[in-house]
Amino acid sequence: MTRRPSLPGADELFRPTGHADGVLPLRFEQGRVPHAPPQGQARRGTPRQKHTSKIxxxxxxxxxxxxxxxxxxxxxxxxxxxxxxRIVREAIAVMLADFEDRGEESVLVRRLRHDD
Structure with a gap:
């Protein structure tokens, strides 16, 4: 019995992608940390959806x-x-927002310094 992987069809591979309401995409500039969301809008983790990138x-x-x-x-x-x-994406969003707001004093920097 051969087990064959289930592969997506062309419709799934070439579907349009977008961002859920209220979720701001990260914008990268070469050599810089992503921009913070505009004033008054908090960074949010993306809800359950088909994501375009994976780690x-x-x-x-x-x-x-x-x-x-x-x-x-x-x-x-x-x-x-x-x-x-979803929990991991929210945790990442919280850490990134804290880093953008507090930089050197952020939880991320402090915790990573203690790992040395």
Whole structure:
């Protein structure tokens, strides 16, 4: 029995993509951090949708278990049925916004300095 992967059709591969309401795309300039969202608009993680880019991140068993616990707590305690990817995208958005606002004093810089 041969297991063949399920591949997307041409309609899926060549579909138009867009951004969900209220989600601001990152704009990059060569050698610079993405621009902060316009005044009054907070950076948000993108909701569940077909994304155009992918990264692979390796996590420890403990980190994966903690992420799953958060997912279940959001569902049980707050009525939010979200997947792990959505939680990660929101966490990234929060860290990027903090970095853009606070720079050297951001949580990201402080935590990365302690990893040395």
């Amino acid at each position: 692979t991140v390796y996590v420890s068993d403990e980190e994966l278990l903690a992420l799953e616990h958060v997912r279940l707590a959001l569902r049980a305690g707050h009525g939010l049925a979200v997947d792990r990817g």
